[in-house]
Amino acid sequence: MPSKVSEAFVLRSYPYREADLIVSFFTRDQGRLRGIARRARRPKSSFGSGLERLSQVNMQYFQRENVELCKMDGCELLQSQFALANNYTASIGMDFIAEVCDQILPAAEPNERFFRLVMATLEHMRQAPTERTEEATWTAIQYFSLWAVRLSGFLPDLRVSDESRNLAREMLTTPIHSLTPRTWTRTTSRDLRRFLITTIEQQVERRLITAQMLETL
Numbered sequence: 001m002p003s004k005v006s007e008a009f010v011l012r013s014y015p016y017r018e019a020d021l022i023v024s025f026f027t028r029d030q031g032r033l034r035g036i037a038r039r040a041r042r043p044k045s046s047f048g049s050g051l052e053r054l055s056q057v058n059m060q061y062f063q064r065e066n067v068e069l070c071k072m073d074g075c076e077l078l079q080s081q082f083a084l085a086n087n088y089t090a091s092i093g094m095d096f097i098a099e100v101c102d103q104i105l106p107a108a109e110p111n112e113r114f115f116r117l118v119m120a121t122l123e124h125m126r127q128a129p130t131e132r133t134e135e136a137t138w139t140a141i142q143y144f145s146l147w148a149v150r151l152s153g154f155l156p157d158l159r160v161s162d163e164s165r166n167l168a169r170e171m172l173t174t175p176i177h178s179l180t181p182r183t184w185t186r187t188t189s190r191d192l193r194r195f196l197i198t199t200i201e202q203q204v205e206r207r208l209i210t211a212q213m214l215e216t217l
Contacts, residue, residue, distance in 0.1 A: 003060050003061060003062045003073055004030070004060070004061055004062070004063065005058050005059065005060050006027035006028060006029050006030055006058070006059050006061070007027065007028040007029075007056070007057075007058055007059075007078070008025045008026060008027040008028065008056070008057055008058075008059040008075075009025065009026045009054055009055070009056055009057075009098075009101070009115075009118055010023060010024075010025050010050070010051050010052065010053060010054060010055045010057065011024040011025055011026055011032070011053070011054070011098045011099075011101050011102040012024045012053065012098060012099075012102055013037070013040075013051050015041065016036060018041075019038075019039045019040070019041045019042050020036055020037060020038050020039065020040060020041065021036070021037040021040040021041060021051060022034065022035075022036060022037075022069070023035055023036075023037050023040075023051060023072060024102050025057075025059055026101055026105060026114075026115065026118070027059065027110075028110070028112065028115045029110055030108060030110060031105065031106070031107065031108045031109040031110045031111060032101070032102070032105040032106070032107055032108070032109075033061070033063075033070055033107070033108060034068065034069055034070070034107075035061050035069050035070040035071060035072040036069050036070075036071060036072060037051060037072040038071075038072070040072075046073070046074035046075075047072075047074055047075050048075075048077065049077065049080065049082075050075040050076070050077045051075070052080065052081070052082070052085075053081070053085075053094060053095070053098050054081045054094050054097065054098055054118075054122060055077060055079070055080055055081065056077075056078045056079035056119070056122075057075040057076060057077055057078055058075060058076040058078060059072065059075045060072070060073040060074050060075060060076075061073060079122075081094060081122060081126070083126065084122075084125055084126060084133070087133045087134065087137070088217075089133070089134040089137050089138075089217055090125055090133050090134070090136075090137045092210060092213050092214060092217060093125070093137040093138075093140060093141050093214075094122075094125075095210045095213070096141060096208070096210040096211065096213075096214060097118065097121060097122075097140075097141075097144055099208055099209065099210045100144070100145070100148055100200060100208065101114075101118065101148075103200075103204040103206070103208070104148060104152055104200060104203065104204060105152075111151065113151055114148070114151050114152075117144065117147050117148065117151065118144075120175070120176055120177075121140045121143060121144045121176065122140075123177075124136055124139065124140050124143075124176045124177060125137055125140050127177075134185075135183065135184045135185070136184075138184040138185060138186055138188060139176065139179065139184045140176070141193065141214070142167075142171070142184075142188070142189060142192065142193055143171050143176045143179075145193060145196040145197065145200070146168055146171050146172065146192075146196055147171070147172075148196075148200065149196055149199055149200060150172065152203070154199065154203055155199075156199060158192065158195065159195060160189070160191045160192045160195050161189075161191055161192075163189065164189040164191050164192035165192075167189050167192065168189075168192055186214070186217055193214075197211045
């Protein structure tokens with residue numbers, strides 16, 4: 001079977017053996033996959049900087065039937081999130097998005113709408129002026145959390161304040177870049193954010209590490 005090339009977001013990676021990485025990545029056409037990137041930790045790797053968290057890439061890989069890990073051959077970087085990583089709040093926000101994707105998405109099930117959600121969320125963060133990066137991050141976290149639950153099929157009745165319920169209603173009917181202008185901070189509809197995170201944690205049956213980090217910002 002020939003190698004495949006899929007547009008993808010890198011979710012996480014961790015060392016394997018001396019020079020390799022195990023990588024979790026979310027592809028547009030194949031869903032969430034895991035693979036081995038051989039020699040990815042060496043200086044002249046064919047992956048370059050493409051395996052950084054939430055890098056958008058064209059991933060080249062080879063899948064074999066009944067084998068959990070695919071063989072990753074290389075990637076072409078389409079969009080780096082490097083500039084966002086310089087802002088601590090944005091960096092934690094990206095960690096949160098990556099962790100939710102890695103935990104909530106079933107393996108090998110394509111989800112075009114979820115893929116476009118990640119794209120729109122990151123684009124919103126990147127396009128914000130530098131002085132408004134933190135504000136854009138809190139908008140993105142709230143919007144992404146709500147839609148992640150909605151697209152995963154387990155959005156319950158929202159047991160939150162009327163103000164937060166109205167905001168959720170707007171987010172479910174309005175693209176992120178068209179939301180009513182407001183000042184966003186970590187306290188904006190905090191009850192909604194905590195409710196959605198709790199819902200996600202109950203669904204995946206584990207605590208989200210990055211959710212706890214958000215509370216310390």
